[in-house]
């Protein structure tokens with residue numbers, strides 16, 4: 247082997263796994279390339295994470311997906327690919343320029359027909375979704391300081407059985423620092439909700455790769471004892487803040 251630098255080894259392993267298992271196709275690679283060419287920062291999920299999101303959506307049978315944090319639409323595309331006919335994905339993005347790049351990328355990938363990009367601060371646009379059908383899967387990957395509010399919104403917009411994924415929860419290990427920056431504080435508060443809310447069963451995993459040491463959290467929305475499931479327009483089971 248002769249390889250001693252852990253970060254270099256993580257990257258080699260990511261390349262190996264991509265080539266053997268993940269196998270991102272030309273459309274996925276094109277989104278990363280055009281996002282970089284447009285000058286957006288290279289902060290999209292890895293191909294392996296993107297494919298994990300696609301598989302989670304398929305495994306859970308998601309028909310409606312909500313993403314917070316679009317960037318150039320890389321994770322959006324992985325998730326949108328998992329949708330069955332008639333499925334929908336709503337993605338929230340603050341930067342109009344990012345939304346424009348994502349729209350072009352999704353159109354080129356033939357996925358724009360099932361995606362709605364909502365431009366603006368997510369905390370301003372999420373309330374517009376309360377009268378829509380619940381979402382089956384949530385991917386939270388925007389400004390980390392607002393992660394606890396995004397988890398709360400996911401609960402409000404969910405149904406029993408919905409899946410919530412929160413990205414970047416390890417942050418190079420800084421998540422253990424109680425005095426960490428506002429992104430760490432937001433992440434810690436979100437993890438506390440995932441670990442303690444009576445309607446959530448959660449876990450969190452550390453990951454390494456080309457982009458270093460990070461991780462993601464995953465939670466399942468539970469039914470509350472004594473609360474009946476949804477029937478027609480009755481949304482009374484919905485979690486209230």
Ligand SMILES: C[S@@+](CC[C@H](N)C(=O)[O-])C[C@H]1O[C@@H](n2cnc3c(N)ncnc32)[C@H](O)[C@@H]1O
Nearest residue numbers: 290291315317320321339340367368387388389
């Ligand atoms: C890490 S990037 C998203 C990466 C994307 N999920 C992917 O993997 O391809 C975070 C995105 O969230 C957006 N963002 C930041 N603050 C936001 C907010 N308050 N509301 C909505 N989007 C926001 C940023 O502009 C950026 O495009």
